[in-house]
Amino acid sequence: MTEIDRMLEANTQWAERFPGSRPVAPARKVAVVACMDSRMPLFPLLGLEVGDAHVIRNAGGVVTDDTLRSLTISQHLLGTREVVLVHHTDCGMQKTDDQGLADLVEETTGHRPPWTGRTFTDLDADVRESMEILRGTPYLLSHEVRGTVYDVATGQLREIV
């Protein structure tokens, strides 16, 4: 049985206790932008219920063109008005640099990726940089953004100001 088969089986149990449908627009008008890290189940971690908030995740939780595309759709089409960033300690993005990542991929597959890895060294600085980018993006409707770092060893969030 592959992992997706296990997930499909687990989903039948979820569907049996399904809490019911909700509107497409997030009830709490928030979009969360977080790292893809496997140790962050964002709904319980942030006290979110089904239907509360958009959840955008990528490697590092960094602000890319795709993050901005998603936030624009979130705000313009679906009414969110706050952004919450969630980076975390012990991030895979701190374990290499952009050059090292591109070299590794090229050595292993023979193909150099056409994008930049967006690795970082200073966690707090990267959260601040992400906040700055969002505050300076003219086509967003709201620039209300706050940033946090999640400690994967304790489960605690720390706000970055």
Place this chain on the structure above:
Amino acid sequence: MTEIDRMLEANTQWAERFPGSRPVAPARKVAVVACMDSRMPLFPLLGLEVGDAHVIRNAGGVVTDDTLRSLTISQHLLGTREVVLVHHTDCGMQKTDDQGLADLVEETTGHRPPWTGRTFTDLDADVRESMEILRGTPYLLSHEVRGTVYDVATGQLREIV
């Protein structure tokens, strides 16, 4: 109290029942690529535990350069070897088209976004297109990918083949 204040308060409760630390590499070696939709708490929906799988999410759950960046890091640096796509019914991305979205953003803010919205009309076709892109990306280590659509009215996943 803003929404993030509520989240920080909820997080103190999460930290009190924190299940303990896990390694950075996902235990089940899976990366999930899903839509940002607020009605999909992916951990319980797929039967995932803390530390099991990477979770990549954007508007539509579409495969963009940023998705490929995240999956490359997931596979090359953190050992995942399967990808599971999760699109869903009643998606905001089906409510407009790329031109309409860009026009709306420009009319409201005076700025036209520099990217394409990646809206779609046919849900199953978009899942299949995403699978094709992933299977044809030469710098990924694994091309094991399966696609699903989540029904937001019933909680059930349906595999797309």
